Amino acid sequence: MSVDPEGPVLVEGPVEIVLADGTVARSDRFMVAVCTCRRSRTYPWCDTSHRRRERADPPQPEDRTP
Known part of the structure; x- marks a missing residue:
């Protein structure tokens, strides 16, 4: 068994869990x-x-100087 504090518990199978x-x-x-x-x-x-879930920053408009 492996426990990750940021994720699931990994268990060698087969597994039965009573809810x-x-x-x-x-x-x-x-x-x-x-x-x-x-x-x-x-x-x-x-x-x-x-x-x-991280959102990507929206694309920034390019600075176009005429």
Whole structure:
């Protein structure tokens, strides 16, 4: 198992996770990223929603002097 403070918990699979409502999420993958931030749309699996989204600066108009 590997824990990244800025991201998911990586667990060697296969993995079964019992959710709060009693349902069981299963993955047969050899390595599974489990979401810890709860931002994932595929919770309990990580979809990298924890990554900060940065907007690129809008292009600046060129300074054209006649």
